[in-house]
Amino acid sequence: MTRFSSAAKNGLTPAALEALLREVGAARYHNRHPLHHKMVSGALSRVQLQAWALNRYCYQAIIPRKDAMILARAEDPGFRAEWRKRIEDHDGTNGWDGGIARWVKLATGLGLDEAMVKSERLALPATRFAVGAYLSFCTERSLLEAVASSLTELFSPVIIGERVPAMLAKYDYVTEDILAYFKPRPVQASRDAEFALAYVLKYADSPRKQQAVIDALVFKCDLLWSMLDALEHAYGEDGHIPPGAFDPGAA
C-alpha cells in the first residue's frame, strides 16, 4: 500500500495510471498466493478442492448483487446497459443457467451437496466477512472506486489460463464439464475489464481520485488473497477448521 501511495502524488497520465494498476495486480493478485501454486501443481487433496469450491461459491453468489449495487448508483443509461451484462453472465436467463449455476456444477462435480453449497452455511466465517466487505465497498464508496474494485478482472484470464489446464492434468476426477464455469470467463472478463479500465482512466482525473482507484484495486486484491489465506489456515496440512465450518472429517 505504502509503495503505491506515494506514486500518485503529482497526478498521472492515463497510461501511467494504467501501468500502476497493472503493477498492483502483478504484486498482489492471488495468482501469487501459495494456495494457487499448490492448486496448479496438483498438490491439493479432494477435500481441499471442495473447501475452495464451497467457499468461492459465496464470492460468486455476491457478484451479481455488487454489480446490481453499481447499476443502482450509475446515472448513465449507457453505462448501465454495459454493466448489466455482468449480471446476465452470472444469473443467466432464469437465475440458474449462468455463471452461478456453473459454479454449483463445479462444486457438486467435486462431490459436494448442492443444497449445502447454496446455503453457504458451512463456508468459513472469514469468507463471509470478505465477501460482505465487497458488497459494502460497492455500496459505500464512490462509483469510481466501486468500478475500480472490479479491475482484478484484468488479471483473471491469466489465472484461469493457468488453473484450468493444470487442474485437468493434475486431478484425474476433474473434467472439462466440471470446469465449464471458466470456459466463457476469459472473454467476458476481458470485455468487462476493458470497459472498466477505460472508465477508470477517464474519470480518475485528479491525484486524489487516482489514489482512490489504486486503493480500490489493492482492497480487492487483499480480499481475494484473504480468502485463500483463510482456506489455507483452515484446510492446510495442520488445518485449524473453525467451529461450525465444513469439516469432512467430522462425524
Added chain:
Amino acid sequence: MTRFSSAAKNGLTPAALEALLREVGAARYHNRHPLHHKMVSGALSRVQLQAWALNRYCYQAIIPRKDAMILARAEDPGFRAEWRKRIEDHDGTNGWDGGIARWVKLATGLGLDEAMVKSERLALPATRFAVGAYLSFCTERSLLEAVASSLTELFSPVIIGERVPAMLAKYDYVTEDILAYFKPRPVQASRDAEFALAYVLKYADSPRKQQAVIDALVFKCDLLWSMLDALEHAYGEDGHIPPGAFDPGAA
C-alpha cells in the same frame, strides 16, 4: 451452528435460552482458540504480541461506532442512556482518555508506533473485513440481534482473568501499566452483559427471535475467532504475512 439451530424450534423459557447462549460461548468463544492458549502459556514472541495488539486495535476502534449505531436505532431513552455508557467507556471524556486510548498504550507499550497503530494501515485485511462485518451487522440486522451480538461480553471477564495474570507472569516486558486497558473491563463488561442479557431474554419472545439471537452470538464468536485465525496464519511459525501488512522482518 447446526447444533444450536434445532434446539430453539419449540420456543424456550428465558432460563433455557440463557443456558443455550452460555453453551454457545462455552463452545465457540475465543478463549478456546489455540492462539489464546499460546498467549497465556507464554509461547508468543514479542512480534506476535505486537501483531495481536495492532490488529485488535481495529476492533477496539469500531466498538463505540457499532454502539452508536445501536443507540441510533433504539427508540427507548432509558435503553439509550444505559447503552451510552459503553461509548463513554471507550471514548472517555475527550476521545483519548478511555478504553481506546488504553489500548493504544498497550500497543505502544509493546513497542509499536502510535501513529501507525491508529492509522490501522498495517492491520491484516482479514481483521478489517471482520471488524467491518460487525458494524454492518449492527446496522443491517434487527436491534435485538445487534444487542445479542454484544453478548460475548458475558464471557470476557473469564478470558481477561486468564490473560492478564498470565501475561504479567510470562512476558517480562509486559507491565500492569501496559495492561491498564483490562483493569476496568470485567466490571464494565459484567454490567453491560447483564443489561444486554436481560434485554435479549425479554424481547426474544418467539422461536424465530430466539434463533436469531443465538445466531447473532454465533456470528460474534465466529468473528472473534476469525481474527485470531488470521493472526495465527500470518504470524505463526511458518507465517504467511499478506502483502502490505505489518511485517517487522521487512526492510
